[in-house]
Amino acid sequence: MKRVIIIVLDSAGIGELPDAAEYGDAGSNTLGNIAAAVSGFSLPNLEKLGLGNIDGTVGYKAADEPLGCFGKMAERSAGKDTTTGHWELAGITLRKPFPVYPEGFPEDVIRQFEKEIGTKTLGNYPASGTVIINELGHQHVRTGYPIIYTSADSVFQIAAHEDVIPVERLYEICRIARRILTGEHAVGRVIARPFVGTEGNYTRTANRKDFSLEPPGKTLLDHVKEAGLEVKAVGKIEDIFAGRGITESVHIQGNMDGVDKTIGFIREEFSGLIFANLVDFDMKYGHRNDTEGYARALKEFDDRVPEIIGAMRDQDILIITADHGCDPTTASTDHSREYVPLLVYGREIRRGVDLGVRRTFSDLAQTVAEILGVSGSFDAESFLGRIAKP
Numbered sequence: 001m002k003r004v005i006i007i008v009l010d011s012a013g014i015g016e017l018p019d020a021a022e023y024g025d026a027g028s029n030t031l032g033n034i035a036a037a038v039s040g041f042s043l044p045n046l047e048k049l050g051l052g053n054i055d056g057t058v059g060y061k062a063a064d065e066p067l068g069c070f071g072k073m074a075e076r077s078a079g080k081d082t083t084t085g086h087w088e089l090a091g092i093t094l095r096k097p098f099p100v101y102p103e104g105f106p107e108d109v110i111r112q113f114e115k116e117i118g119t120k121t122l123g124n125y126p127a128s129g130t131v132i133i134n135e136l137g138h139q140h141v142r143t144g145y146p147i148i149y150t151s152a153d154s155v156f157q158i159a160a161h162e163d164v165i166p167v168e169r170l171y172e173i174c175r176i177a178r179r180i181l182t183g184e185h186a187v188g189r190v191i192a193r194p195f196v197g198t199e200g201n202y203t204r205t206a207n208r209k210d211f212s213l214e215p216p217g218k219t220l221l222d223h224v225k226e227a228g229l230e231v232k233a234v235g236k237i238e239d240i241f242a243g244r245g246i247t248e249s250v251h252i253q254g255n256m257d258g259v260d261k262t263i264g265f266i267r268e269e270f271s272g273l274i275f276a277n278l279v280d281f282d283m284k285y286g287h288r289n290d291t292e293g294y295a296r297a298l299k300e301f302d303d304r305v306p307e308i309i310g311a312m313r314d315q316d317i318l319i320i321t322a323d324h325g326c327d328p329t330t331a332s333t334d335h336s337r338e339y340v341p342l343l344v345y346g347r348e349i350r351r352g353v354d355l356g357v358r359r360t361f362s363d364l365a366q367t368v369a370e371i372l373g374v375s376g377s378f379d380a381e382s383f384l385g386r387i388a389k390p
Contacts, residue, residue, distance in 0.1 A: 002372055005276070005308075008277045013029070017074055017339060024332065027330065033291075034294055045306060050067070050343055055072065069343070069350065071356050072341055076088065080338075081154055081189075081324065090241070091217075091380070099187060100154050122136045124148045128288075133159050146165060156187050171209055178190045178211040189212050212242050215242070221241055221275070230271065234277065235279060258277070315348055324337070350388070
């Protein structure tokens, strides 16, 4: 029984890529800058796996004898958003970034959208989700018009109070937007952003749902599923891959629930892949420049690492990584163009191997395909030969 467990610490980048300045991200280093900003901060269990041994890492203790293999990966795709990062982790490289709308969406797009949903809309400008619902929430409650907004990422976000537009209707509205936003306006994600509360006290709920484009080619997930193996998705993985290549999916109520669900899958009997995304690092802390909160969330995850490892079987292989950065210590509240960490652990693989700097996130996809013995060639270099015992 062979299984690979991939856990994506959403936005936990580990230092600026060489082209970071072109994206406005010079100096970004999500994990490093958090360690520098928070006194006495450490992640002892990730450090035991080799976090502090990764080339160029600052702020974390290097293990004398790391329990895992370690390295970092560069993003080859153009962009720095969630969909791009996850698709590349699964073997798809995007040569052209998804479109972004710093001035809001074109009037013809909004007119078509309003016609199809049968109502006017509010907003249509870049904003923080927590800010815009407080700016326009009262008007939304009074009129029933959904709130449209975007960010520096390729997203069309639709916010609505759950008592005004029920969640299922909001999802239906998002599907309409997803159908419209194709061709030159094919944004990476349409996102439902439901909220509750009263004026001045609006809060977003856990009923967020992402409606992504389908990947343009076969991903690692497709190949694993087609080989008759299981692909169990935790968190927003199902949304990011538009439900493709997945045999079972569970959504989560925060990072720790995501860890619980991941451990639950590990304890089941099956062969294949577990793919988990823990989004709170990005959504709750990175985008809000909450350095202390981000640090606490990292520590909470680090505390659970021994439990994750304890649930694993002898042949299981654990890979901990990220999809981009979102440095809470910088002025920007957007994603940052960074390397991502690569930590690999298994009882039957080698320890302490420096995997170096991988030229693409897709090295992970190529390696996992070979571990599971499934087809798939992703224009990437497997590191299985480095970690396999003779």
